[in-house]
Amino acid sequence: MILMKDIIREGHPTLRERAKDVELPLSAEDKKLAEDLMEYVVNSQNEEMIEKYDLRPGVGIAAPQINVAKRIFAIHFDEDSGEDLSIIAINPKIVSHSVEKAYLASGEGCLSVDRSIPGYVPRYARITVKAFDLEGKEFKLRLKGLPAIAFQHELDHLNGVMFFDHINPDNPFAEIENATPIS
């Protein structure tokens, strides 16, 4: 299972690389990698597991964060979070997006960033995405709200982008044009 010691932190070069497409059908190794990523996110939302293994809670994690530069991430919102998304995304793409932007009113954090960085992170409010699942089957989703924000945060990791790259350096809380805050 993935533990905090397996998660690389800002400054590690892999976080700034462009991760490589994954060959389909998935090798057994890549299938295990994807399942381990999902297992981490699910574990990180379970009180006992958090206590027992000192996990930082998360709703997503990308392969580069465990030093594997492959285009795979997992996102999981548990049923009582009120959000409806639990996916393993292989070679994900945003195929279209709204003009309208959105941002988390509380800002963003990252399992690979051991400090709090205040500021609004502007992202697309609504996105249409494509990816492959564990069986190598392509799926398409339309996302909005926190699931859309999470997908963009994880996709950024596959492109060597960190959430704070999007924060306005002059005024981190500057009003973002045509944007809706998500609380």
Ligand SMILES: Cc1nc(NNC(=O)[C@H](CC2CCCC2)CN(O)CO)c(F)c(N2CCN3CCOC[C@@H]3C2)n1
């Ligand atoms: C929004 C949130 N971000 C948490 N952390 N950061 C992360 O997930 C990073 C990814 C998120 C940062 C912004 C969008 C994606 C991880 N990242 O770095 C991966 O690249 C949370 F932990 C969290 N929740 C709310 C839901 N809760 C359900 C019950 O269990 C606890 C859980 C806590 N919500």
Ligand code: NI
């Ligand atoms: Ni992150």
